[in-house]
Every structure is written in structure tokens, then in C-alpha cells.
Amino acid sequence: MEIRIGHLYPDLLNLYGDRGNIQCMVKRCQWRGIEASVTEYQLEDPIDFSGLDIILLGGGSDREQAIVCEKLKTIREDFKAYVEDMGVVLAVCGGYQLLGHYYDTDQGRIEGLSLADLYTEQGSPRLISNIIIENEDFEMPFVGFENHGGRTYTGDLKPLGKVLFGCGNNGKDKKEGILYRNIVGTYLHGPLLPKNPHLCDYLLKNALMRKYGQAELSPLEDREEKEANLYIRKRFLERQ
Amino acid sequence: MKVRRLMAVWTAKIISAACRLSGRQGVTLAGKIALKIDPGILRDLSSQVREKIFVVCGTNGKTTTNNLLCSAVESEGKKVICNHTGSNMLSGVAAAFVLSAGISGRLDADYACIEIDEASTLRIFPHFKPDYMILTNLFRDQLDRYGEIDLTMKILSQAMAMAPEMKLILNGDDALSAYLAMESKNDFVTYGITEQVFHDQDSREIREGRFCKKCGAKLEYEFYHYSQLGRYRCPSCGFERPPIEYDAKNISMEHGLSFEVEGRSFHADYRGFYNIYNILAAYAGAREAGFALSRFSQVLESFNPQNGRMEQFSIDGTKIILNLAKNPAGFNQNISAVMEDPSEKDLIIVINDNAQDGTDISWLWDVDFERFLDPSVKSVTVSGIRCQDMRLRMKYVDIPSTLVEDVEKAIKDRIQHGCGNLYVLVNYTALYSTRNILAGMQER
Structure with missing residues (x-):
């Protein structure tokens, strides 16, 4: 079995330890004897979506996001077909915003991919905090760090989780991130996956299911992962 | 007014001494309280510096560069004020001046060497306008405090505009620093390393600002030293690494650090390639202020990097x-x-x-x-x-x-x-x- 990961534009979108998400996916494949390969795409590279099982779209500064946005227009149709075909996507911070219709900033509008029915508006101050969210379908809450000026509104989309501590999508509706088809979009970095191995495995499982029609992931010990996750919950939830 | 300044100086000294006795670092607190008692104290005391004021900014290397610069200027027989401990926000900078003042509330100093946190420049420059700013480099740092590196650059560029007479001494191998200097109206000189030192180039290392700040195109690099430091040019708009005035040559790292600059050989007994930049920055700063630096070798020899820098x-x-x-x-x-x-x-x-x-x-x-x-x-x-x-x-x-x-x-x-x-x-x-x-x- 093999998982092929495409990292989109790490030159521009790599602000919040996104490399950690890649390392986490690769290691958790390797530890189970699943092959994993990573292709980094630069702006000028063509992307063959049929050759990819997981796509990572990371975070960048607003300026860098605007550069990427121009490029995204040219791959939008292929990307949309990939998503509708249940292709797995992890989009973090800026990448999450780019999934939506647009991001309105004081420098103008950054057009998104319109892959998911959401939009973002710049707000002040930046929402900067450790963050803990909960989703009943997962055995353990997700923890991470958020740092975003944008307020994202996700309508009826299913959130990745309910905010227990921190701000989330927009600081108001207690929702964080989205789950749509096989997309996970979120403001959580820190990076996201190492302290949330169950979310990493969820992505891997979905990718294997789509590719091979079955996905049995052998369990890993995850002691360090769980303790690091628990530490954040203890520190910030027990204080409330 | 005079009474207020005396009050401020004495109180700060007492606080600092008390904190030291109890094993805490009281510098910041002392500065904060001095400013509260006498908000004009930093302006007053800094204006008593007889000759020039240096500030050192940049993501990495501030403390080592500033302490080395201080030693270099002292080796020329000058009396120098310096925030040695690296307390580099407004209160820390105020403390450096206040704690150096005599009990009469007056300052006896020829030069000041002050490292400043980039984000604090806009709060400190209203108190004094430095004569020189050494800019060591701009890397990704403490994201949640600064938001993004673009914001740090915006702040520095505003600070430079606040002090138009201030000469910039910057690392020409850093495209971000060079861009800031070129866009500013300030005079500037550069230091750097033109020869290639490392031959295995790891392309995975996170490099900030690989894109031209001027036009957005991807910069072309002949080689990297580390991170985004290296020899770069923009294929699209012509932005390129400026000519280097203080260029380190014949670099060797076998036994500590050895290199030449301006035809003079120097040796330092500590490790870390990045320390060549710190030494160069201090050297360039002192040279720009007109010092011959005939004892710079001895300065390097006796310089024990302190405060947990190696x-x-x-x-x-x-x-x-x-x-x-x-x-x-x-x-x-x-x-x-x-x-x-x-x-x-x-x-x-x-x-x-x-x-x-x-x-x-x-x-x-x-x-x-x-x-x-x-x-x-x-x-x-x-x-x-x-x-x-x-x-x-x-x-x-x-x-x-x-x-x-x-x-x-x-x-x-x-x-x-x-x-x-x-x-x-x-x-x-x-x-x-x-x-x-x-x-x-x-x-x-």
C-alpha cells in the first residue's frame, strides 16, 4: 500500500510548522509498513491530481496568500473534481481560508477556490491562542494553536469541532474548522497532526479507503502523542 | 523636575539591587518604575551621551553583537553604556541608562550600545534618535507576538523613517534586511560573506523571504550560507544583493572561527558560523564610527560570550x-x-x-x-x-x-x-x- 501526499506551494504556505503535519503523516504510514511519498509543488509546477491521495494546503501571510490565489484559479476545476471524488485534503489556516469563496482583507479581496461553502472576512484583533475543540465522533479532543486575523463563516457545514477553549472560526459561534466530504479545514496548527494522531489516522484511513476500498490501520502506541494532547487540555481547561 | 529624576534613579537602583539579592532579574522592573516616576528620564539621560548612540536590531545575534560592539568601543578607551543582559524593550533600555547614572542623576558616557527588540523601536525612538542601527538579520520568530515577518519589516521601516539621520549597518546577505535599507531614505553600509562556505545545500531548510519583496518573483540564489542568507538576485526586477563593504574572506572553522576582513586576520575561540556575522556586524559598526580597532584581536580573544550565548x-x-x-x-x-x-x-x-x-x-x-x-x-x-x-x-x-x-x-x-x-x-x-x-x- 502506498499513500502519495502532495504539499501545495510550501515555498509560500509554510508559516505554522506545516512540515510537522507532513512528517506526522509520513511517519505514521511508515510505522505501519505503508509506503508514503511526498511531492512538493512550486507555483510553476503542473499538478496531476489523479496521482495524489492526500493534499496539504498550509498557511501563509496575507501577501503570500494573494500570490497563491492567482495560481489557484488555474487549477480550480481539477481541484474541485478531486474533492468531489472524495480526495483527501488537509487545509490549515491560510489554506483553510482559500478553500472558501473569498477572503476580504483591507488590501482587497482574495478569491478562493470555492471548494467549500464558506467565506472569510478580516477582523481585528488577530485571534491568537491555544485552542481545544471537541467532536463526539472522535475519541479525544483536538488541541492546537490558532493565529488568524480572518473570521471564517461556515454556514451549515459540519464543523471539525466545538470550541472548548480558544476562539475558533470567528470567535463567535463556537465552531472550529469544517469537515466536508474528505476535506478537513481548520485554523489549528502547532502543528495540527502530531498532537492529534487520531485526526492524522482519520485522514490516512480516508485516503486508503478511497484508493483501495479498505483501510485497516494497525494501532500505534501513541503514548507521547496522547500525553502531549492531555497536557494542553489539563493546562487550559482546568483553569476555567 | 530634577527631584523627580533623582527619585527615579534612586528608586530604580534600589529595586535592581533588591531583586539581585533575591536572585531575580530586576532590570525590567527598575526601568519600568523609573519611567513611571519620570517619563522624560530616557530622553534626558540619552541626550547626555557625549558622542554616538548605536542600536542593534534583528531577529538573531543582537545580544552577542551588541556586547562585542561595546567591548570594541571600550577598547578604544571610551566609556560605554550597554544593556548587556539583553533586556531590550522600552523598560529594559530605560534601565540601562538609569542604572548607569550616578546618584546625582547624571550620566558619564561617551557612547551607548543598545540592543532593541524590533517591535519596541517605535516606542523607544521618540526618546532618542540613534546615530547608527546595526540590523543583524530577519528570520521567522515568535510568530504569535508579531503576527508575521511582514509586520516586523513594516515596523522597522517606520522606525528608520523616524530617524532619517541614522546610518544603517546591515547584513547584505539577507535579502529582507537589504530590501529595507534600499527602500529607506537612510544612509547604509553592508557587511557579508561573498565566498561560498558550505557546499552541501539543504533545500528543505525553511527559508524566509525567498520571494522578492519588491516584485514578488522568486529570488535566484547562487548559494546559501544558512536559512535565507546567501547570494541572491531577482531575475524579474533586478533587485540584488548590494555590494559588500565589510566582506569576510578565507573563512575557516576548524579551530574556532578564523577569517579576514579589510585585509586583517581575526580569530575567535568559539564555535558557530553565525558568530562570524556577529563579529562582522560589531566590527563594521565600530569602524563606521571612525575607530581604527587596532586592538580588535584582543577584544575577540577576551570576549567570553555571556548570558547563555555559547x-x-x-x-x-x-x-x-x-x-x-x-x-x-x-x-x-x-x-x-x-x-x-x-x-x-x-x-x-x-x-x-x-x-x-x-x-x-x-x-x-x-x-x-x-x-x-x-x-x-x-x-x-x-x-x-x-x-x-x-x-x-x-x-x-x-x-x-x-x-x-x-x-x-x-x-x-x-x-x-x-x-x-x-x-x-x-x-x-x-x-x-x-x-x-x-x-x-x-x-x-
Whole structure:
């Protein structure tokens, strides 16, 4: 079995330890004897979506996001077909915003991919905090760090989780991130996956299911992962 | 007014002394209270500096560069005020002046060498306009405090505009610093390294500002020194590395650091390629102020990097080197410096996430820790507030580590059971406490 990961534009979108998400996916494949390969795409590279099982779209500064946005227009149709075909996507911070219709900033509008029915508006101050969210379908809450000026509104989309501590999508509706088809979009970095191995495995499982029609992931010990996750919950939830 | 200044000076001195007695660093508090008692005190005292005021800014290397610059100027027989401890926000800078004032509330100094946190420049420059600003480099740092590196650049560019007479002394190998200088209306000179030093170029290292700040195109590099420092040009708009006035040549790192600049040979007994930049920056600064620097070799020889910048301790037969590592560029350079030492070694990595460290520790995942996968690395201990995250980070580069949250315990254990050669890498707020622990143990 093999998982092929495409990292989109790490030159521009790599602000919040996104490399950690890649390392986490690769290691958790390797530890189970699943092959994993990573292709980094630069702006000028063509992307063959049929050759990819997981796509990572990371975070960048607003300026860098605007550069990427121009490029995204040219791959939008292929990307949309990939998503509708249940292709797995992890989009973090800026990448999450780019999934939506647009991001309105004081420098103008950054057009998104319109892959998911959401939009973002710049707000002040930046929402900067450790963050803990909960989703009943997962055995353990997700923890991470958020740092975003944008307020994202996700309508009826299913959130990745309910905010227990921190701000989330927009600081108001207690929702964080989205789950749509096989997309996970979120403001959580820190990076996201190492302290949330169950979310990493969820992505891997979905990718294997789509590719091979079955996905049995052998369990890993995850002691360090769980303790690091628990530490954040203890520190910030027990204080409330 | 005069009474108020005296009050401020005396109170600050008492606070600082009291804190020192109780083993805490009272510099910032002393400055804060002095400013509260007399808001004009920093303006007054800084105007009493008889000759020039230097400030040192930049992500990494500020403290070492500033302390070295101070020693260089002192070697010319001048009296210098310096914020040696690296307290570099408004209160820390105020404290440096206030604590140097006599009990009469007057200052006796020819020069001031002051390192300033980039984000604090706009709050400090209303008090005084420096004559020179040394800009060491701009890397990704403490993201959650600054938002983004673009914001830091915006702040620095406003600061430069506030002090149009201030001459910039900058690292020409850093495209971000060079861009700032070229766009400013300030006079500037450059230092840098034109020859290629490293021949295996790791393309995965996170490099800030690989895109031209002027036009957005991808910069072309002839080579990198580390991070985004190197020889660059923009294929699209013609922006390129400026000519280098103070250029280090014939670099050797076999036994400490050796290089030539302006046809003179220098040698320093400490490790770390990045220290060449720190030395060059201090040298260029002092030269620009008109000093001949005939005793610069002796300055380097007697300069003991302090405050946990490659600072050495010896405790019960174990050699310990303490070094600050607070962001990916700095940490990667630290790893290089540690691995330049071929002998067996133990490592302790201390990571805190207090406000001054940056509460976001994602950057740990942008550091190339896999370079510690080497037989000479005998053990890795993780410590500090975020030791859990650090242990996890090491797990994902296949390096097992021992978790000892308490730093003192971790150090004691390695002194008792380690191989006698210990490196302690710490981020910002862990520095002072760790240094105290080591200094205390060394005295006993």
C-alpha cells in the first residue's frame, strides 16, 4: 500500500510548522509498513491530481496568500473534481481560508477556490491562542494553536469541532474548522497532526479507503502523542 | 523636575539591587518604575551621551553583537553604556541608562550600545534618535507576538523613517534586511560573506523571504550560507544583493572561527558560523564610527560570550555549554555548532512558552532535529514547560528522549550519569533561570 501526499506551494504556505503535519503523516504510514511519498509543488509546477491521495494546503501571510490565489484559479476545476471524488485534503489556516469563496482583507479581496461553502472576512484583533475543540465522533479532543486575523463563516457545514477553549472560526459561534466530504479545514496548527494522531489516522484511513476500498490501520502506541494532547487540555481547561 | 529624576534613579537602583539579592532579574522592573516616576528620564539621560548612540536590531545575534560592539568601543578607551543582559524593550533600555547614572542623576558616557527588540523601536525612538542601527538579520520568530515577518519589516521601516539621520549597518546577505535599507531614505553600509562556505545545500531548510519583496518573483540564489542568507538576485526586477563593504574572506572553522576582513586576520575561540556575522556586524559598526580597532584581536580573544550565548561552565568534571535557541534559524545554527564538536555529548533541550518566548511553539517542527541522529549524541533530555511537545518532536525524527520537566534535575542527572560533555539548548525565558542554576552549581 502506498499513500502519495502532495504539499501545495510550501515555498509560500509554510508559516505554522506545516512540515510537522507532513512528517506526522509520513511517519505514521511508515510505522505501519505503508509506503508514503511526498511531492512538493512550486507555483510553476503542473499538478496531476489523479496521482495524489492526500493534499496539504498550509498557511501563509496575507501577501503570500494573494500570490497563491492567482495560481489557484488555474487549477480550480481539477481541484474541485478531486474533492468531489472524495480526495483527501488537509487545509490549515491560510489554506483553510482559500478553500472558501473569498477572503476580504483591507488590501482587497482574495478569491478562493470555492471548494467549500464558506467565506472569510478580516477582523481585528488577530485571534491568537491555544485552542481545544471537541467532536463526539472522535475519541479525544483536538488541541492546537490558532493565529488568524480572518473570521471564517461556515454556514451549515459540519464543523471539525466545538470550541472548548480558544476562539475558533470567528470567535463567535463556537465552531472550529469544517469537515466536508474528505476535506478537513481548520485554523489549528502547532502543528495540527502530531498532537492529534487520531485526526492524522482519520485522514490516512480516508485516503486508503478511497484508493483501495479498505483501510485497516494497525494501532500505534501513541503514548507521547496522547500525553502531549492531555497536557494542553489539563493546562487550559482546568483553569476555567 | 530634577527631584523627580533623582527619585527615579534612586528608586530604580534600589529595586535592581533588591531583586539581585533575591536572585531575580530586576532590570525590567527598575526601568519600568523609573519611567513611571519620570517619563522624560530616557530622553534626558540619552541626550547626555557625549558622542554616538548605536542600536542593534534583528531577529538573531543582537545580544552577542551588541556586547562585542561595546567591548570594541571600550577598547578604544571610551566609556560605554550597554544593556548587556539583553533586556531590550522600552523598560529594559530605560534601565540601562538609569542604572548607569550616578546618584546625582547624571550620566558619564561617551557612547551607548543598545540592543532593541524590533517591535519596541517605535516606542523607544521618540526618546532618542540613534546615530547608527546595526540590523543583524530577519528570520521567522515568535510568530504569535508579531503576527508575521511582514509586520516586523513594516515596523522597522517606520522606525528608520523616524530617524532619517541614522546610518544603517546591515547584513547584505539577507535579502529582507537589504530590501529595507534600499527602500529607506537612510544612509547604509553592508557587511557579508561573498565566498561560498558550505557546499552541501539543504533545500528543505525553511527559508524566509525567498520571494522578492519588491516584485514578488522568486529570488535566484547562487548559494546559501544558512536559512535565507546567501547570494541572491531577482531575475524579474533586478533587485540584488548590494555590494559588500565589510566582506569576510578565507573563512575557516576548524579551530574556532578564523577569517579576514579589510585585509586583517581575526580569530575567535568559539564555535558557530553565525558568530562570524556577529563579529562582522560589531566590527563594521565600530569602524563606521571612525575607530581604527587596532586592538580588535584582543577584544575577540577576551570576549567570553555571556548570558547563555555559547557560555561555558565546568561542574564536577562535566563541561557544559549553554546556548540560546529561540527560533528555527537560530536553532539550526545551534545544531550546526553542536555538531561541529565531534566528541561524545549529552543534550538537554529546554522549551518554554511564556509570552516572551512566543506562546506558539509550532516552530519546533521547522527545526532540523534529525541532524542529532548521530552516534556522538549519547542522550537527549527534554525539559521546560513544553517538554511534552519537545519529546513528541524528537519521536518523529526517531530520537528517543527522556522527559525531566525540572531543569535543575535534568542537569544534575546528566552531570552524574552523562559523558562529561553537555550541551544545554534553551529558549528565551528558560535562559535566565537555567543560567542561574548552572552558575550556582559551578560556584559550589
